[in-house]
Amino acid sequence: MKRRYEALLILDTKGREDTIKDTIDRLEQEFIKEGAKVELIQKMDKRQFSHSAGALDSGFFVNYVFWAEPGVSEKLQAKFKLDDVVYRQYYSKLKPKAAVAK
Secondary structure (H helix, E strand, O other): OOEEEEEEEEEOOOOOHHHHHHHHHHHHHHHHHOOOEEEEEEEEEEEEOOOOOOOOOEEEEEEEEEEEOOOHHHHHHHHHHOOOOEEEEEEEEEOOHHHHHO
């Protein structure tokens, strides 16, 4: 049974500002390859970090809302961990739309 998830990805776009759209599209294709159905993509622009933990002081925030089988988010997390563009990633399980409306 498919569940609804949200993935917040923070992208390292330093020196790659002109390829952000291509990167977002490529990451969406990775969701689809794993069997997820992407419902919504929210591009939240580049934001400064409140605390800089490394060499990066800002990142491009993208939020993906998708439907997938349990376990797909773990596969995506492992795959994106190897991607040098994805700086940080956070996943959460959402309630189905019908439950949200009530």
